[in-house]
Amino acid sequence: MPLTVHQFPCLSDNYGFLVRDEASGKVACIDTPEAAAVLRELEDLGWDLDLILNTHWHPDHAGGNTDIKAITGCQIVGPAEVTRIAPLDREVKGGDVVELGETRFQVIETGGHTLGHVSYFDAADRIAFVGDTLFALGCGRLFEGTAEQMWDSLQRLVALPDETTVYCAHEYTASNARFALSVDDSPALKARADQIFAAREKGEWTVPTTIGLEKATNPFLRAALLAERVGAAGRPDAEAFGAVREAKDNFRG
Numbered sequence: 677m678p679l680t681v682h683q684f685p686c687l688s689d690n691y692g693f694l695v696r697d698e699a700s701g702k703v704a705c706i707d708t709p710e711a712a713a714v715l716r717e718l719e720d721l722g723w724d725l726d727l728i729l730n731t732h733w734h735p736d737h738a739g740g741n742t743d744i745k746a747i748t749g750c751q752i753v754g755p756a757e758v759t760r761i762a763p764l765d766r767e768v769k770g771g772d773v774v775e776l777g778e779t780r781f782q783v784i785e786t787g788g789h790t791l792g793h794v795s796y797f798d799a800a801d802r803i804a805f806v807g808d809t810l811f812a813l814g815c816g817r818l819f820e821g822t823a824e825q826m827w828d829s830l831q832r833l834v835a836l837p838d839e840t841t842v843y844c845a846h847e848y849t850a851s852n853a854r855f856a857l858s859v860d861d862s863p864a865l866k867a868r869a870d871q872i873f874a875a876r877e878k879g880e881w882t883v884p885t886t887i888g889l890e891k892a893t894n895p896f897l898r899a900a901l902l903a904e905r906v907g908a909a910g911r912p913d914a915e916a917f918g919a920v921r922e923a924k925d926n927f928r929g
């Protein structure tokens with residue numbers, strides 16, 4: 677596969693990702709939750725960093741930018757909002773393309789968690805980095821955007837091929853599964869939740885996921901079907917989604 681992905685845990689529940697375009701040997705880091713962890717992984721792999729790709733401005737995604745750039749001399753690419761906490765070399769928005777050697781990342785606008793959040797999709801390898809937009813059985817909290825904006829963002833991700841490998845930025849899956857079971861009793865969800873609880877019991881990661889798996893079981897993507905369960909029967913899809921999001925915000929399970 678032309679793009680190799682190296683995933684590693686950071687902070688309390690983030691994942692860091694280093695990717696290498698095998699044709700050119702160029703390396704990128706998707707978000708910078710923790711400079712020390714990123715630098716240590718680079719050293720262990722013997723990789724030289726060329727690029728940081730930020731999904732959004734939150735410190736657990738861009739907080740390591742400055743320290744990592746100072747040591748590696750890499751370029752930093754991200755949405756304009758990242759300049760709230762650190763300078764960028766290139767600002768990107770939905771529709772742009774970022775090249776890493778022969779790999780082309782399409783920038784997808786996925787605002788909602790933050791207003792300017794973006795995701796990166798490598799169509800040739802069917803790999804997407806979605807930051808805090810879509811999680812395994814979950815989605816990001818609406819800190820800055822509206823339910824409608826997030827729903828539109830999720831629709832752009834759902835439009836990717838089912839087999840797309842989705843790298844989410846946090847290991848929230850067990851608590852997402854507990855909430856999902858409270859609003860959805862589909863057999864596919866039950867089966868997946870059992871696998872997730874067993875995996876987490878053994879300390880295994882539940883990231884990455886796939887678009888197909890999320891479409892089948894993620895309650896936020898199934899919001900229209902679950903509308904009645906969250907008191908939003910007959911309302912537009914984005915409002916049903918908003919009701920599911922609100923139910924999750926208030927869920928204590």
Ligand code: ZN
Pocket residue numbers: 732734737789808
């Ligand atoms: Zn965030």
Ligand code: FE
Pocket residue numbers: 734736737808845846
């Ligand atoms: Fe985050």
